[in-house]
Amino acid sequence: MSKIVKEKLAVIAVGGNALTTDQDHLSLANQYEKAVEAAEHIADLMLDGWNVVVSHGNGPQIGLMLRRSELASTEVPQMPMDYAGATTQGVVGYMFCKSLRNAFARRGLKREPVAVVTQTLVDGRDPAFAAPVKPIGGWFTEERARILEREQGWRVIEDSGRGWRRVVASPAPIKIVELEPISRMIKAGLTVIAVGGGGIPVVQGPSGELIGVDAVVDKDRSAALLAGALQADMLILPTAVEKVAVRFGQPNQKWLDHLSVAEAEEYLAGGEFPAGSMGPKIDALLRFVKATGGCGLITSPDKLREAVKGDTGTRISG
DSSP: OOOOSOOOEEEEEEEEGGTTOOOOOSSHHHHHHHHHHHHHHHHHTTTEEEEEEEEEEHHHHHHHHHHHHHTTTTTEEEHHHHHHHHHHHHHHHHEEEHHHHHHHHHHTTTOOOOEEEOEOOOTOOOOGGGOOOEEEEEEOHHHHHHHHHOOOOOOOOTTTSEEEEEEEEEEEOEETTHHHHHHHHHHOOOOEEEEEGOEEEEETTTTTTTEESSOOOOOOOOHHHHHHHTTOOOEEEEEESEEEEEEESSOOOOOEEEEEEEHHHHEEEHHHHHHTTTTTHHHHHHHHHHHOOOHHEOGGGGGGHHHHTTSSSEEEOO
């Protein structure tokens, strides 16, 4: 395979919820259909001279994986959370490798996708470990949740009026462990799927050894860390809307085409982008833009190619 020279690089972080649109479409076949849709948009973008690193969320997938483990616990040992994260990286990575390869073939693109099981280093002293807030897995009655809390050592909370769920820490990412091999693959012209679910969180032991922990790393923040380390030209966070808005849902709602770093920081500090929705995405894009001088982009998956050309979407740049 010939080396790609002076090709633009984009990191695209596809949400795990993009593959599981609702409770009636949780099967692997349904998820693969959505992966195929995403792959078509990514392959179209690559026709314009971009190479792409695909990152992805795994919230619904790891929840299903852990739920299967819970249901089978009387027959087989339960799966630790870091191993469940690795399993979801393999499953979703396979979906994207297959769907991208097929999409490339249909367009005559001589590209090779490859998925990398990726670890993300976090700090074992991160305050997030003392105050877990990230819900994972299925919903339970309070009675069942309290039993699991006692038996499994979980922390549980009532979540959104739907029931009780386990919560784990969401520490900040420090380093992508497999950064060097990912970088070499990109330079060789491969299309890499990596840092799935924000990466499998690991801490460093007393002798420097890596130890998996029960935690979830924000996938957008890990994607920003990866994109910054790779000096990517663009970080793209696909979401449910074509553009970002301020005063969202109000009569004076305003869609945004472009934000400077200063404007994005001002809106974020003013509460225009709540923590439960657009806030983490804006924060991740700001981290990337300030670290690299590159461009951050939010748009819907079906508008990906148009947005990268500058015809739609919301951009953040210096």
